[in-house]
Amino acid sequence: MSHYCDLAPGHPFHGPYHDREYGFPVGDDATLFERLVLEINQAGLSWLTVLKKRAAFQAAFEGFDIDRVAAYGETDRARLLADAGIIRNRLKVDAAIHNAGVIQALRAEHGSFQAWLEHHHPLAHGDWVRLFKRTFRFTGPEIVGEFLMSSGYLPGAHRDDCPVQARILAAGPAWASS
Numbered sequence: 001m002s003h004y005c006d007l008a009p010g011h012p013f014h015g016p017y018h019d020r021e022y023g024f025p026v027g028d029d030a031t032l033f034e035r036l037v038l039e040i041n042q043a044g045l046s047w048l049t050v051l052k053k054r055a056a057f058q059a060a061f062e063g064f065d066i067d068r069v070a071a072y073g074e075t076d077r078a079r080l081l082a083d084a085g086i087i088r089n090r091l092k093v094d095a096a097i098h099n100a101g102v103i104q105a106l107r108a109e110h111g112s113f114q115a116w117l118e119h120h121h122p123l124a125h126g127d128w129v130r131l132f133k134r135t136f137r138f139t140g141p142e143i144v145g146e147f148l149m150s151s152g153y154l155p156g157a158h159r160d161d162c163p164v165q166a167r168i169l170a171a172g173p174a175w176a177s178s
Contacts, residue, residue: 003159004018004022004157004158005018005158005159005162005164008022013048013051013052014047014048014051017051018158018164019164021150022149022150022157022158022164023149023150023152023157023158023164023165023168023173024151024152024167024168024171024173025151025152025171025172025173025174026114026150026151026152027114028114029066029103029107029112029113029114030063030064030065030066031064031151032113032114032117032151033064033066033069033099033100033103033113034057034058034061034064035147035150035151036099036136036139036147037057037061037064037096037099038050038054038057039143039146039147039150040092040095040096040099040138040139040143041053041057041086041087041089041092042143042146043092043138043140043142043143045087049087050087053085053086053087056083056085056086057085057086059085060079060080060083060085060086061080061096066100066103066104066107066113067100067104069096069097069100070097070100070101070103070104072097072100076097077093077094077097080093081093091138092138094137095136095137095138098136098137099136099137099138102135102136106135117151117153117174118174121153121174122174122175125141125144125145125148125154126141128144128145128148128153128154129141129144129145132144132147152168152171152173152174152175153173153174153175154175155173155175155176
């Protein structure tokens, strides 16, 4: 079985994500929201497709500004569904808009999306999945697992012998302190 640590280094899209982002703790809500939206959009597609469209996603969702996305109405939904630069799937677009509103509510209750994650950490993967399914739209086991691994809440993003793993451990991911 091939591991991301085997195929990513040196790749023009996978390499930078593997080396600088995947598995590192994320400290801001906009980046967490971006990761959630990207993982949702990866469903049924390759991660390479998502990474190639990442800049277009950032532009289309206005830098993943949670308050702006939560306020999107039908005009914005139509704009997103017409944007060939992103993945034009109505369920995924609707989930992004809905989930931005959910994150606003989580921020009101917990101070931030990150604080909500910290409040529930640590959980086993299955418990995270149940929590996300109750809280967000379009979040199955694979999406939740990858989102949590990518943002440092679950282990497994890198092999132990991957040089990036030592940098991640030095950054103090949540899973390493549980």
